[in-house]
Amino acid sequence: MTIDEKKRQYSAPALSKGLDILELMAKQSEGLSLKQISDLLGRQKTELFRMLVVLEERGYIQLVPDSDKYVITLKLLGMAHQQPGIKRLSAMADPFMRELVTKIEQSCHLVIERASEGIVIAQKDSPTDQRFGVRVGAKVPLQNSCSGHIILAFADDKNRKVMMDGIPAAKHLPTSKLKTIIERVKQQGYECIESLQVQGVKDIGYPIYNYTGKVVAALIVPYLGHIDHSQSADIDSVKEYLYDISSKLSESLGYLPPTLSDDVKKELRESQKVF
Structure with a gap:
């Protein structure tokens, strides 16, 4: 089995989507809406919405008050410092x-x-x-x-x-x-x-x-x-x-x-x- 075949066999699409979102948002100085995230990642809003809900529930991202934009939290940084x-x-x-x-x-x-x-x-x-x-x-x-x-x-x-x-x-x-x-x-x-x-x-x-x-x-x-x-x-x-x-x-x-x-x-x- 080739390396590419092994990668396909052990791929985790949902995890990849979540990591793509976090990596994108970590580079932003301002919040991003669902539509902006969808456009920047080239993915459908429907496949990203559930990812955003879970990431928000787990404390990795949060909604800006009175806005539809998400920002990344310091949870990952805190985990690294542990x-x-x-x-x-x-x-x-x-x-x-x-x-x-x-x-x-x-x-x-x-x-x-x-x-x-x-x-x-x-x-x-x-x-x-x-x-x-x-x-x-x-x-x-x-x-x-x-x-x-x-x-x-x-x-x-x-x-x-x-x-x-x-x-x-x-x-x-x-x-x-x-x-x-x-x-x-x-x-x-x-x-x-x-x-x-x-x-x-x-x-x-x-x-x-x-x-x-x-x-x-x-x-x-x-x-x-x-x-x-x-x-x-x-x-x-x-x-x-x-x-x-x-x-x-x-x-x-x-x-x-x-x-x-x-x-x-x-x-x-x-x-x-x-x-």
Whole structure:
């Protein structure tokens, strides 16, 4: 039996319709009516109506009050955060991120890699009136973002290849350019670039490691400079604070600096609950 034949044999049309609806609505900034969903998916309204009713009953979508339009809820995001690793990482990062934004008066967010994309799993706003933030759940391209450069640079060769293989070939960076980025970031120990998504923002980030020395996240500050230079911390100060907080978060996950002896590392690991 061929792969295509197996796919047809084990297909689940109703499930596919439901997933098509969720994937469509996840990309929309505004609600969609049944007719709009029908037109965009190229399916009959009659075959989608029951799907919408069930998805609404289960809490995955909801009707906008006094409207015929549906919007996706945060239920899927909440389910993702129930994964032990993500839930624990977010919880452990929270006080460190709060400390950071208080010191630098800039926002910050935490990014992990899933399915060859960066996913924002935690975010803290600047305590000031002027702020720029990235919403929790937002997807970030690995190949052209500060967090993506960090995750790719500090991954081992095998994991980096897996991540790159999952990115559509049309979006790949030239091999030479990717190599240059990886070498630069590894040599610096961090990344600092003009945002490739938002004009006027400079992204600064450091890697977060677990007890095995594996990079598990990137902590990012989207730095906003003020025209009157009234910001409380300049870029160099932000780098210092961000390095300090990132190091503390990594250590809380059981990461031990490479300068420690193997015997000391072993003793400390046995006394820690590691991520």
